[in-house]
Amino acid sequence: MAAQTVATNDTDTAGTDTAGAVDLGPxxxxxxxxxxxxxxxxxxxxxxxxxxxxxxxxxxxxxxxxxxxxxxxxxxxxxxxxxxxxxVPADVATKPNLNPGWTKLVKADNLARELGVTGGLFIKDDSGNPTHSFKDRVVAQALEAARAFGFTTLSCSSTGNLAGAVGAAAARAGFRSCVFIPHDLEQGKVVMAAVYGGDLVGIEGTYDDVNRFCSELIGDPLGEGWGFVNVNLRPYYGEGSKTLAYEICEQLGWQIPDQLVIPIASGSQLTKIDKGLQELIKLGLVEDKPYKIFGAQAEGCSPVSAAFKAGHDVVRPQKPNTIAKSLAIGNPADGPYVLDIARRTGGAVEDVNDEQVVDAIKLLARTEGIFAETAGGVTVGVTRKLIENGLLDPSLTTVVLNTGDGLKTLDAVAPTSGPSAVIKPSLDAFRSAGLAG
Amino acid sequence: MAAQTVATNDTDTAGTDTAGAVDLGPxxxxxxxxxxxxxxxxxxxxxxxxxxxxxxxxxxxxxxxxxxxxxxxxxxxxxxxxxxxxxVPADVATKPNLNPGWTKLVKADNLARELGVTGGLFIKDDSGNPTHSFKDRVVAQALEAARAFGFTTLSCSSTGNLAGAVGAAAARAGFRSCVFIPHDLEQGKVVMAAVYGGDLVGIEGTYDDVNRFCSELIGDPLGEGWGFVNVNLRPYYGEGSKTLAYEICEQLGWQIPDQLVIPIASGSQLTKIDKGLQELIKLGLVEDKPYKIFGAQAEGCSPVSAAFKAGHDVVRPQKPNTIAKSLAIGNPADGPYVLDIARRTGGAVEDVNDEQVVDAIKLLARTEGIFAETAGGVTVGVTRKLIENGLLDPSLTTVVLNTGDGLKTLDAVAPTSGPSAVIKPSLDAFRSAGLAG
CATH class of the missing domain: 3.90.1380 (threonine synthase, domain 1, chain A)
Structure with a gap:
């Protein structure tokens, strides 16, 4: 196929720059x-x-x-x-990589009935990725950039999920990894981050302290040859989220859905999904049609939702306090871009409280057999709220993202998910429990 | 395509039986x-x-x-x-189901180097299934049988993984579920089993007591209309494991691998994989060639391995005591069939102790970025042992099964998977930790 140079984005105004010696495909x-x-x-x-x-x-x-x-x-x-x-280079599929993506787009008819959606409701379920979150997509891109730039160590600052994704990807690709986490994380997350055999460093301090430390390390000879996936490789890393847009459209038969509900942490994922949709239109892979993008936050960390509702262009940082820890970024870097996209497409940004998050996790599990992490509870809960307040049209095709796995956030549902009954092993006891037929 | 009646198995000697009104395809x-x-x-x-x-x-x-x-x-x-x-009926894909399978067959070059395998080593990674274990395959078959027989409740006895798989499948398919577990399971497994909203009944007793109770319930009017996936639907349920054979061969370009290493719990999975391979040969989908099937057990529950080594045809029950709880069936129903297949194909049955299981989990994670449950540690550990004792030929193509996810058995690796260092957030502290470059 002939490759021509085209603008695929308002900021891509020319093909006059020459790339360096690195081969990162297009x-x-x-x-x-x-x-x-x-x-x-x-x-x-x-x-x-x-x-x-x-x-x-x-x-x-x-x-x-x-x-x-x-x-x-x-x-x-x-x-x-x-x-x-x-x-990525054209031969990327031949290189050792976790090969994430092509996760299920589940037609959620039971959930649609409960929510009153008649236009078709789909869950894009990224818990099917190798380490069970969408992070595998972005890390896979960062890894290929690291390879192209000659880095030999893969690193990141993380509160858990990203550390596991980086550790696993580095192991498969034969990179060394050294990831940094707050020293007081839950044991489960520490185990997931450590099991892949890379170096795991606990930092005595908060996640902000970890981030500051990593920024220092990048500027120091100690960090020479290190690719920090979410710092010096961030432009490449972020592009991984475009694949969510590509897959959703291809899985819908090369069509853009009318509405998408996307979680907001830094906001990068939402902006890259929009970028991916725009690319598909410009390439002629899908028909150009309007779509609305909705952002979802937890009430305990809702700086973008607050700005959207107040009509502001600037996002005022918040101190996070929510069970949706994977979305708990109080000062989201892409917040202003998210506001712009939600307003430009006619979408909105909404938030739900922790109780609504738990309810939504259980609603999704009960209706579709999908056990989502708290971030999935946020998107499903926000979808329900957007329908109730009239901002999301239930007669249109809607795709809701689940970006992670309930096994990683068991604590959220544990207090309200137990046995219906505990009985002695006898038919009489079972009859008395009132659970038969 | 014209469907002809053929024997695909020594016991399928005629097409003279007429199926009832139920449509279960072929x-x-x-x-x-x-x-x-x-x-x-x-x-x-x-x-x-x-x-x-x-x-x-x-x-x-x-x-x-x-x-x-x-x-x-x-x-x-x-x-x-x-x-x-x-x-299953021909239109099965249009019915609500979790749609498991088509999981990754990972070319494990790093692990091959560590183990000295030169003929090609692959991990069939079933942690990519919807509830992250191979159980989704067998439950999906049982669900279709339950639908065909007009059952409205899906049930099982379980120590955890199966309960989650049944709960999730029933939720998606619109069945009621009522599953039975020992009352003192770990909280994580209880949460996974309960979150899908079906009834979960804790039985005051051991897993054996739960099983006995379920057998009573099937014979009682209380259990009328109930499909127990691993009891009255067991013949259909078991067939789900054939899909592992189909996928492995298709993913290898429609070729049977020379050697397969398969975990043994009841032994059903191993026998059905053999059945699937034989079907592919008889259908002409793959070339007829010899293959060796190896069974893998944990030393703390190794009745089949013990019988194999002793040259016995009968399996003497054991009282399980191993961290590989998903394989801890002391009286495996299909044990004699497993012995027969291992001997007929020139394979073997071997076992590894708990320490070797943990080492193998970490070896697989470190080399391939795959975090397996204890059953995966058993198969990888047994593969290593079989190479060391000369029973498995490292110059031949070998497929090793990982049937579950490390997130469900965190306790196995937690004691030995922690941070390399815990430091203050300063470059000096990091330099002193000796982890740079």
Whole structure:
């Protein structure tokens, strides 16, 4: 297929930059999301001119959407089917990688009935990824960037899920890993982060202290040769979330859903899903049609929801206090971009409280047999609330993201999930319990 | 494709039985594995003549292997791609079901290097199933049988994993579920079993007491309309394990691997994988070639391994005492069949102790980024032992099963999986820890 240079994004205004020696497939440059300045591909994350965040710009293959669609459909059952649209070399599927993605898009008819959705309700269930969260998608991208830049150690700051995803990916790819976590995490998360055999360092302090420490380490010779997936590799890392948009549309028969409900932590995932949808339209892989993007937060950490409701363009940081710990980022880097997308597409940002999160986890489990982590409770709970307050149209096709696995957040539902009865092993005892037939 | 009646198994000697009104696709009858007597398809599990176990017999489609292969390859990315070979109606994929299967077959090059395997080593990783164990495969079959027989409640006795799989499948399919567990299970397993909203009954007693109680309940009017997946639906349930054989061969390019290492609990999985391989050969979907099947047990529950080593045909029951609780069946129903298959194929049955199980879990995690449950530690540990004692040929293609997820057996590795260091958030502290570069 002939590859032509096209703008696929408002900030990708030219194909004039020449990429360095690194081969990251269609990725042509990094561009600043604020001022549009372009830089060669490299392990940098902030604009040298205005300090704005950098993102990957592409020369994407156009002119033959049908051929591209066929190429994708003939690809592997993982994110690498979309290699022509990602910052990875064309032969990425031959390299050792966890190969995440191509998770189930579940038609949730039982849940739809409970919520009154008539236009088709789907759960994109990312608990099916190798380490059971969407983090595998973003880490897989960061790993390929690390390989291209010659890094030999993969690292991150994490409160748990990301540490496990990095440890597992590094193990498969033959990288060393060294990840940093607050020293007082729950044992389960520590075990998941340590079991893959990389170095795990507990930092005496909060997650903010861990982050500050990692920033220092990147600037020091001690951190030489280290790829921090969510710091100096962040522009590549973030692109992994585009694959959620690609998969959802392909699984719907190459159609964009009318409405999407997406959780907000840093907000990166939501903005990249929007970017992915825009790319599919510009490439002619899907019909250009309106869609609405809804952001979901927990009430105990709802800075973007608060700004949306107040009509602000600026997000005021909050101190998180919620059971949805994987979404507990009080100062979300992509918050302003999320506000822009929700408003531009006619969506909204909403939040639910912890009790509603637990109710929604159990609702999803009871109706669809999907045991979601707290973040999935947030999106399902927010979907319900958006229908109740009239912001989400139940007669339209709606996709709700579940980004993680209930096994990792058992504490959320444990107090209210126990046996219906405890009985002696006799038919009389069972009859008395009133559970028969 | 024209469907002809053929024998696909030594006990399937004729197509003369007529199935009842139930539509279970190519399934034609139940046949006794001991005396060969045949019975119409129904919710029965023991031969009326000799009390032997019943299994499903088929009229399988032959005469056009290339057409069948193409049909399968064009099917869904789950076990229903093999619907023509399973006891399910042809339109099964349109019914609400968890749609398990089509899990990753991981080329384990790092692990191969550590173990000295040169002929190609693969992990069939069933932790990617909806509730993260192979149980989803067998429950999916039992559910379709329950639907065909008009049951409205799905039930089982379980020590945890199966309870979760049944609860989730029933929720998706709109069945009531009522599952029975020992009352003193770990909280995590109780939560997983209860979260799907079905009834969960704790029985004051051991797993044996739970089993006995369930057998009583099946014979009582209280249990009318109940499908116990691992009792009265067991013949159908067991067939789900055939899909592991189908997937492994298809993922290897329609080839049977030279060697397979399979865990033994009841032994059913191993015998059904052998059955599946034989079917593929008879259907002409794969080349007929020798293969060796190896069984893996934990030393603390190794009745089949002990019988194999002693040259016995009979399995003497043991009282289980091992961390591999999902394999802890002291009196395995299919033990004699396993012995027969291991001997007939030139394989073996071996066991490893708890320390070796933990080492193997960590070896697999460190080399391939796969966090297995204890049963996966058993198969990987046994593979290593079989290579060391010369029973498994490292120059041949070998597939090792991981049937479950490490998140469900965290306790096994927790004592030895912790941080490399805990430090203050400073570069000096990190330098002193000796973990840089």
């Amino acid at each position: 990725a042509s440059a990094l561009s600043c999301r604020e001022c549009g300045e372009r830089f060669p591909l490299g392990p940098i994350f902030a604009c040298e001119i205005c300090f704005g965040p950098l993102e990957v710009a592409y020369d994407l293959p156009t002119g033959d959407p049908e051929g591209l669609r066929k190429q994708i459909e003939a690809g592997p059952d993982n994110i690498w089917r979309y290699a022509p649209l990602l910052p | 399934a034609s009858a139940l046949s006794c594995r001991e005396c060969g007597e045949r019975f119409p398809l129904g919710p029965i599990f023991a031969c009326e003549i000799c009390f032997g176990p019943l299994e499903v017999a088929y009229d399988l489609p032959t005469g056009d292997p290339e057409g069948l292969r193409k049909q399968i390859e064009a099917g869904p990315d789950n076990i229903w791609r093999y619907a023509p070979l399973l006891p």
